[in-house]
Amino acid sequence: MRIWGKTRGVRVRRGTALSVAGLLAAPALVLGTGTAAQAASCTAAKGPYQKQVEKYLKRPVDGRQSTADCKAIRAFQKTRGITPAAGYAGPVTWNTMKTITAQKAGEKNPNKAKKCPTNKGRIACVDLTRQLSWIQDGKKLKFGPVPVRTGRDGAETRTGAKKIYWRNIDHWSTLYDVPMPYAQFFDGGQAFHSVTKSMYNNPGSAGCVNMRPADAKAYWKLLKNGDDVYVYGRKLGT
Secondary structure, three states: OEEEEEEOOEEEEEEEOOOOOOOOOOOHHHHOOOOHHHHHOOOOOOOOOHHHHHHHOOOOOOOOOOHHHHHHHHHHHHHHOOOOOOOOOOHHHHHHHHHHHHHHHOOOOOOOOOOOOOOOOEEEEEEOOOOEEEEEEOOEEEEEEEEOEOEOOOOOOOOEEEEOOEEEEEEEEOOOOEEEEEEEEEEOOEEEEEOOOOOOOOOOEOOOEEEOHHHHHHHHHHOOOOOEEEEEOOOOOO
């Protein structure tokens, strides 16, 4: 499918459908965060990941929801942009905690497992499992790793070896009527670009690799058309 894009106020037709930074929040039942009643009164029942979430938040691990547990879980959800922020220990909240733990473990050496090629020169690596991206030259880390927000279930960011083929610093997607600053396209309509959402805002993008504004700007300065991109792994929940 072809869509219309806009560059500096001028509409241009650009290949396949472009992905979007943000998606409307899905109902609580779809996200697995609880029923409507639980969302309204989060102390009513424990979540399926109650003990795991309690342990992560350094709460007493008893597997029972309390008012204090609810407040702690809700604070974490609000800080990370998880919706609804109902204090319910569901799969979205637990998956986010696991992702953050994996990200912290990979801060110093994100390519420790050598899954991103080191024989390509400059390359942007995207690990869907850890929701991390970085830029390396051979084995040398040039930037990152930084957290990213990739495709939701059913609109996953496609894996494999790619190349940046088109860049637009102030791209606008008219399909979704949203800005896509610092857009660098590497696979059809999938691109690196800036968003103002939290990187942990569920359920994810429509396929693009969303980045924080400062990180997207740094990628814009470090990459160019023809540079390699390598996407691997699988996002939790997809």
